[in-house]
Amino acid sequence: MTETPRVFHLITRLLKGGAEAKTIATVQGLEGYEFTVGYGAEADPDQVAALEQDGIRTQRFRTIRHYNPVTTVPAVLAVARYLRKHEFDLVHTHSTEAGIIGRFAAALAGTPAVVHTVHGVPFADDRNDLLERFILACERAAAPRTDRIVTNADAIADDYLRRGIGQLEQYTTVYSGIDLEQFRDVEPAVDIDGDGVRILMVGRLADGKGFDVLLEALEQLPAEAVSVYLVGDGPQRAFLEREIARRGFEETVSLLGYRSDVPAIMAACDVFVLPSYREGTPRVITEAMASGLPVVATDIAGIPEQVADGDSGYLIQPGDETALASRLEELIASRERRQAFGAAGRERVTRFSDEQMLADLEAVYQELL
CATH class of the missing domain: 3.40.50.2000 (Glycogen Phosphorylase B;)
Structure with missing residues (x-):
């Protein structure tokens, strides 16, 4: 050597x-x-x-x-x-x-x-x-x-x-x-100013991340109740732009592209979602938990070791847009539950x-x- x-x-x-x-x-x-x-x-x-x-x-x-x-x-x-x-x-x-x-x-x-x-x-x-x-x-x-x-x-x-x-x-x-301190006591991003509960998804715009599942779930929610922000870039951007327009979500869903201020964006949002079909142990979920956000994600790979179902967020099966809509509906309806899940996530995230x-x-x- x-x-x-x-x-x-x-x-x-x-x-x-x-x-x-x-x-x-x-x-x-x-x-x-x-x-x-x-x-x-x-x-x-x-x-x-x-x-x-x-x-x-x-x-x-x-x-x-x-x-x-x-x-x-x-x-x-x-x-x-x-x-x-x-x-x-x-x-x-x-x-x-x-x-x-x-x-x-x-x-x-x-x-x-x-x-x-x-x-x-x-x-x-x-x-x-x-x-x-x-x-x-x-x-x-x-x-x-x-x-x-x-x-x-x-x-x-x-x-x-x-x-x-x-x-x-x-x-x-x-x-x-991750550096947990980057996600604590952060000033919220000023351009995240939509009405209703602000739902965030961060990830490469690529096949397998479950953007289609999120859009299907949004069809089951009242549009005025939420604002949705998608952060990231990748090969599915053009497809997502077409789907957002086709579904009439232009006023509900914002494609923000790649952003270097993810901690500030998370600080401005209320719920984090990641309905992926395949993952490892996503850093972005750790970041969301460090930011105090409740998480709704798929019950795959290492995600259950991050998110305690019913305590710091909810776990759903891949491709189940109905379950995603139901869990989002529960979090939209209860600020207290969002806050409790977020606090539990901040406690849990120290191992990461x-x-x-x-x-x-x-x-x-x-x-x-």
């Missing part, structure tokens, strides 16, 4: 999502390591610039693409060549595609230690069955090439083990952490601090190195 351990992180896309935020927080927060961050064809220039300004090397691999099996073998070979050249002590992969590519590349390069973080479960009812079987086969094949599999929740580890991915002793749970996340990852690194 080199005097200062050299650690290579590899992620499929370096965009502005939860997996990227956790990866960047890790390389910026852990001291005593020389980090390099590799990423695939899709990247946000601001994310790359932020890393490089912090003295962290970056490397782009154009053959790493989101669910593109054609480029998988060339990507494995490209990453393996890079790993051999730079002689890293540890490879830490993130997300499905980079996790598979990076672990096979590390095996080819002979990297001494390999860690993989599962940020979100890639298996869901709304996904193509053939693709699901392909991903499962790849995950099973990559697991023996992994020293430690880090999950964002115990439930995710249990799910992977039930699917025959790896062995129990390989798994460690490290909750995604960035300090705890970094300490847990440091322990994994030290054990392997």
